[in-house]
Amino acid sequence: MLAESEITRVLTVTAHPDDVDFGAAGTVALFGDRGVEVTYLVVTDGDAGGNERELDNSGMAELRRAEQTAAAKAVGVTDVRFLGYADGSVVPSLELRRDIARVIRQVRPDLVITHHPDRNYQFIAPSHPDHRAVGGSALDAVYPDARNPYAFPELLTEEGLEAWTVREVWLTGGSTPDHWVDVTDAMDRKMTALQSHVSQVAHVEGFTDFVRSRFASWGERAGFGPGRYAEGFQVVQTA
Numbered sequence: 001m002l003a004e005s006e007i008t009r010v011l012t013v014t015a016h017p018d019d020v021d022f023g024a025a026g027t028v029a030l031f032g033d034r035g036v037e038v039t040y041l042v043v044t045d046g047d048a049g050g051n052e053r054e055l056d057n058s059g060m061a062e063l064r065r066a067e068q069t070a071a072a073k074a075v076g077v078t079d080v081r082f083l084g085y086a087d088g089s090v091v092p093s094l095e096l097r098r099d100i101a102r103v104i105r106q107v108r109p110d111l112v113i114t115h116h117p118d119r120n121y122q123f124i125a126p127s128h129p130d131h132r133a134v135g136g137s138a139l140d141a142v143y144p145d146a147r148n149p150y151a152f153p154e155l156l157t158e159e160g161l162e163a164w165t166v167r168e169v170w171l172t173g174g175s176t177p178d179h180w181v182d183v184t185d186a187m188d189r190k191m192t193a194l195q196s197h198v199s200q201v202a203h204v205e206g207f208t209d210f211v212r213s214r215f216a217s218w219g220e221r222a223g224f225g226p227g228r229y230a231e232g233f234q235v236v237q238t239a
């Protein structure tokens with residue numbers, strides 16, 4: 001596993017606005033505290049979610065992009081990119097792999113954080129089909145596409161993007177996390193990030209308590225002791 005000092009650039013690849021905040025915003029905030037540069041790549045605009053149904057889908061897309069941008073700011077991230085795929089119908093595809101590989105080559109991260117591509121049978125929410133499609137395509141983009149100069153050759157010949165080898169991937173939402181980050185010092189910022197998604201969470205009664213108790217239970221599972229909060233990942237060596 002990479003040492004902390006070996007991680008200087010991080011790219012997150014998630015399906016919907018708010019996914020990165022549920023899964024990793026505390027970890028992202030702590031990266032920022034150490035001067036690590038973090039870029040968010042969000043595959044859809046989340047235009048099929050939310051309760052503000054007086055908005056049509058394009059109004060919802062615009063709102064959710066703005067909410068994700070505000071949430072990113074709460075944990076110190078200013079580079080937020082959207083691919084604009086349709087919410088609810090993402091499939092693993094060559095097009096998606098190329099679009100993710102392009103951003104990997106642009107950002108040149110040491111670490112990619114993305115969704116676990118396998119179904120979690122303990123808890124259903126992490127296994128939204130868009131999440132599994134994005135996680136699988138992101139792993140394929142890490143290996144082999146981004147590092148192989150002959151994969152999607154137009155990225156090199158037309159856009160000048162050299163091959164890049166990501167060294168490690170952390171997966172969120174899996175059933176067997178093996179790396180826990182103590183995010184207690186960043187929990188307030190994680191909550192601010194989550195609450196930036198007003199269209200998704202403002203109407204959810206007890207949202208703050210629900211989130212805090214979830215991540216506190218992971219803090220105990222991680223062995224950090226009572227009153228500590230944790231985010232969990234499955235680590236994949238990729239280099």
Ligand SMILES: [Zn+2]
Nearest residue numbers: 015016019128
């Ligand atoms: Zn999602």
